[in-house]
Amino acid sequence: MAANSHTMPITIEADDIDFMGHVNNARYLGWVQDVVLAHWNKLAPAEEAARIAWVALKHEITYRKPAFLADDINATTVLEKVAGARAFYNTVIARGEEVLAEIKSMWCCLDKDSLRPSRIDRDVAEQCFGLPRKQDTYRGD
Template sequence: MSERQDLATAGQRQSVPHLFPVTATPADVDGRGQVGTAAFLQWVQEAVLDHWRTVAPAEAVAAHLWVALSHEITFHRAGMLGDDLCAVLRFERVQGARAFYHAAITRGDVTLAEVRSVWCCIDAQYLRPARLARDIVDRFFAEQ
C-alpha cells in the first residue's frame, strides 16, 4: 500500500479527542450579550494549534506552520459571558497537505456550536504546502 493510501486509511480511524478549555470573556461577547462568531472561530484555531503542539514531535512543530483554509460553523445554543466552555477537537483525516478537523464547543453536556475546518500544513522554511509524514499523522490516532 502506498503512503498516500495509508494516510487516507488513517483518516478512517477514530482520533483521540483533544480537549481545550476556554472561558468567555468580555472581549468574546457581542452587542447582544452573547459569544460572537469570531470568538468561536478563534477558540477553534487555538485548539487546533494546541493540538498540533501537544501531539507532534518538537522538530515537526518547528518545521511546519498551519493556515486555516475554511471553517463551517453550525450554532445550536448561545454562549454567555463567563461561561466555562470546552473545545472538543477531533482530527478527522489528512489529504495531501490538508488536515480536516471537527470541533464541538460545549458547556458541560450541551453543544453550543460545531465547527468543521480545513487546514493547510505549510513548510516553515519555504512557506509552501507540505505533506505530513505518516508517522506524524499516526500520532493523532494513537492513545496519548
C-alpha cells in the same frame, strides 16, 4: 480520550461579548484555531512542530446555542483525516453536555521556511494522531 482528539477549556472575556449580550459568533473561529494548534503542538514530535505552520482553508460552523460571559465551556477537536498537506478537523464547543457550536474545518500544513504546502509525515499521522493506516484516511494527494 483518543490520540486524535484534544480538549481545552475556554475562558470567555468581556471583549468576547457582543451587543446582544452573548459571545460574538466571530470569536468561535479564534477558539477553533486555538484548540487545533494546541492539539498539533501537543502531539506532534518537536521537530515536526518546529518545521510546520498551519493556515485555515475552510470553516463550516453550525451555531446551536449562545455562550455567555459566566459560562464554563470547552472546545474538543478531533483530527478526522490527513490528505497530503491538508488536515480535516471536527471541533465541538460545549457547555457541559450542551453543544453550543459544531465546526468542520480544513487546514493546510506549510513549511515554515518556504511557506509552501508540505505533506504531513505519514508516520506522524499514524503514530502521533492515531489515524489508521488506510488509503482513504491518508492520501498522498
